[in-house]
Amino acid sequence: MRMGYGLNIEQTQKLIMTPELRQAITVLQLSSLELGMYIEEQLQENPMLEVHEDDLERGGQNDPLEDDSSKTEQVDWEEYFHDGSDLGVPRVEKRSEVTEVGYENFLTQAPTLTEHLMMQLSLSPCDELSKAIGEYLIGNIDPNGYLQVSIKEASEYLKVSQNLAENVLAVIQSFEPPGVGARNLQECLLIQVQYLGIKNRLVIELIEKHLKDLAKGKLNQMAQQLGVSVTDVQEAADIIKTLDPKPGRNFTNPNDVRYISPDVVVERVGGEYVILVNDASLPRITINSTYRTVLNQNEFDSQARRFVESKLNAAAWLLKSIEQRRLTLYKVASCIVELQRDFLDYGVKFLKPLNLKNVADIVGLHESTVSRATSNKYIQTPQGVYEMKFFFSTGLSSAGGKMTSAESIKRMLREIIASEDVKKPLNDQKVSDMFAERGIKISRRTVAKYRDELGIPSLRQRKRY
Incomplete structure (x- = not known):
């Protein structure tokens, strides 16, 4: 077989990703806020670009629509409207009252959790050493309000006794918001129970020993173990639900809030x-x-x-x-x-x-x-x-060959759960049957999936005794 080299001319079409095309793709997928920042960057990099301003804002050019008669005859409109005698508007005298402005109007942002706790620590009747320990402990409290360092580690680092560190922590746990400075969820809830003056012994026992079972909705099992009625357990659970498991979340940084600007x-x-x-x-x-x-x-x-x-x-x-x-x-x-x-x-x-x-x-x-x-x-x-x-959402087939979007099905699911009998809540199969009566084919697993996405608890957790 003979082999050799040769030259061939071939014409093909190829899509080349040029810098201009890459820029067009980038601009297309940017939101309005991101596009504004991108334009600012291009204004700094490219001297050929400038921000367009109106002629009146420049102050150096006349309005092309303005004729010579407007230049010669100028009307003092401010004085004309200030008189108001021929406009049927009564003349209002300006008041020289000075409105007092409170100190809150000068605050640029709300205090953070650390600042709020430090302010309370400075007002507490503690000595200098206790305040130094308190500053260290407050600095190790996360945004949710939980202490992220153990008392043993804090005492070794500060070279103080553990009893003194425990006493300072007890002072911090008496600050607002209730439950701050706790080392775990149980301690956080117990601090709030003590702060609110709740005297229900069953509430305390559920927090100390049965939090996991309470989260799973095992009310009957807990009632048998504690020797009380299911109604009493449910009433205690309702009280626990009013407590805040993350007491520091109301003090998040306001700079983290992002407002939506529609495109x-x-x-x-x-x-x-x-x-x-x-x-x-x-x-x-x-x-x-x-x-x-x-x-x-x-x-x-x-x-x-x-x-x-x-x-x-x-x-x-x-x-x-x-x-x-x-x-x-x-x-x-x-x-x-x-x-x-x-x-x-x-x-x-x-x-x-x-x-x-x-x-x-x-x-x-x-x-x-x-x-x-x-x-x-x-x-x-x-x-x-x-x-x-x-x-752009998926859908399910309904009667007559029509399609129903997932969002509309979720809305109907929320309405069905909201209208159910709380003493006899509906299971996922019954909900699926109710959709079938409306002409929407949806399986039990899909109902459970949509229910989890909406944050709707299961039948056991929704049932009221």
Whole structure:
């Protein structure tokens, strides 16, 4: 067999991931807040970009719509409206009262759990050594309010006796919120029982010996072991449920709170829905025209011209990517509004099953593009603010060959459990049969799965005696 080298010319099509395409994909999957930060970064890196400002805000140019007559004749509108004699508005004299502002208005944020405990420690009648021990113990309390260091370790580190450390810990456990400084759940609940003055001996015994059985709802077993009625055990369990297992969670850092800024707003106007892409918070960027003179003058060298050309191309592509993102969001949101109109009119129970392929076929895009356009984005509707991925849910078949979304089934499941007899709660099989009567085929395992996702306890835990 003869072998040799040769040259062939072949024409093929390949998709090359250029930097511009990568940037367009990145811009598409960013939320409005993330896109604002991305634009700020590009403004710092690319000198060709600038924030567009109105002519009136610049103060250096006149309004092109303003004619010469407006320049010559100026009306003092402030004095005109201040008079109000011909407007039928009575003139109101300004009061010189000074409103007193409380100290709370000057606070930038709520105190953290550590700050709250340190403030109480400074007001407690303890000596300097005890306060130093208390500061160390408070510093080892986690955000939930539990002590993360043992008394033995604290005493060895501080070189003090364990009795003194125990006494200081007892002082901390008397602070607010009740239950703070506990070393485990049992101690936390017992501190709250003592703080609230609960004299029920059965409550204390359940906390000390039967917390695990109580969590599993084994009320009959605990009643037999303790020699009391099931009703008494359930009443004691109801008291324990009023206690807070994480007393420090109300003092979380307020900076951890993140507010949702919807990327798309859907408003009902008359009988139609209007879709608005929420880009009002984004800075309006344009290309700086000053650098364009570099391309028109021959006195600059080729290296400077290439630099300006590359930055101008990058700026133009960024503007194109932002506009393409806006158009894609509008197309996808319009398709969702059209397909989920019953949800917008009547609520979650009328949410229809939907997948990415259906929307991609309607708007003429790829599934990956629709996925990027809906990821990490929220839409504000008359029914509330939802993540755009919320509308893409699976469904189950119902009578007549129709499909019912999982979210609507969960809503119906919640309503069924809420209307049941608490003394004879429904098991998962009975709930499945009730769905079958409504024309929805759902298995017992699926009912149990949806019940766990909704946080609904089992039959044993829901039953009331």
